[in-house]
Amino acid sequence: MIHRHAIGMLPKKPHTVLRDEAGKLMMEVCVTREGFHGPFSILYYRKPPTDEFAVERLNLPGFCPFTFVDEQPLHRRHVRTQDMKPGGDFLTGRRTLLANDDLQVGICKPVDPPKRFFSNGDGDELYFVKEGQGHVESNYGVLPFRKYDYVLIPKSTPYRIHLDGHRGVLLVFEGRPYLGIPSEYRNAYGQITDYAPFSHRDFRVPEALLKFDEKKHGPPPYPVVVKQADTLTVHQYQHFPHDVVGWDGAIYPVAFNILDYQPKTGLVHLPPTIHTTFAGRGFVVCSFVPRLVDYHEQSIPCPYGHASVDMDEILYYVDGNFTSRRGIESESISLHPQGVPHGPHPGTYERSIGTKRTEELAVMCDTYKPLRLTTDAAAVEDRDYHMSWVKKEAPDAWTSK
């Protein structure tokens, strides 16, 4: 939920008659969170989305279900997602790499146009678009996105992702059951505060309602893949089930570009908490963007070593000055688990003194519950990473984490 938005035809009051141009009564559907106490949206459908004529099980191995590794000895890890092969569409190409009860983290590198719509009934989803641009089709309309956007898809939203040229690299978080902007960034009136690292203006909303187009959506049946309790089912409709003439409310997909994040810099090094962008139950997602660094004349901009003893930390490297860090490249994911301290590579701590800027671009996620690797992550793991702190030669760059 970001703020209330409205698009298309609406009756003056909820739960009253709305007819289309031909006089046909529209079907009102209320999407509600936390029973009827949380945020909600009200949508008006040309045809009720409640008459699927068939329901079938579906397995997409690597995404749902995925398989955890049998054993995971405690040490720092490096998952080379850049070594994962592209394939499939936004749904069939998705692979889960790390997970706990609150969160699943995956990668998708689509090469096919999207086929079925997908609705995740287990939680909100947050995509980070590492490569590519395109648009999301959903029952809330059409939402364009571009490189380096976060795209937040609310729980149980039927959607599919089109990538221009059918090419992209997507990092995806599934927050169970919730993922949104932190409550501390809002005042008591629901407005995003002026000291938050983003404003209402930074969030982009669906631009137009989704119109049924037989050329684009094809002949019936119209399948929707639903994920609930980590099980997939395909629900088949004889009519296009996302034809909405209008909606209003606080639930709908939004896009936010990471370069619109407003970083903070302190006299001395500030903890990564100041980079928090999104939060869910048991985890936060943080944005590290190019910025000026600390300005005390004796400050050490490179982060101190630390033992954040209650949290696992993963970092997805996007772009910037981590490139000479040994073995870490764009699309690398590092996992620094709770239980053992971590810190900068040898040499980087001292070399950072006097630095004025960092050009790093990265997405971090901290979780309270330990993350477990899946077999898809283990298949591209750099197994020497945790020993890279003891080697002699020092890399040239430092990173914030």
Ligand SMILES: [Fe+2]
């Ligand atoms: Fe850290």
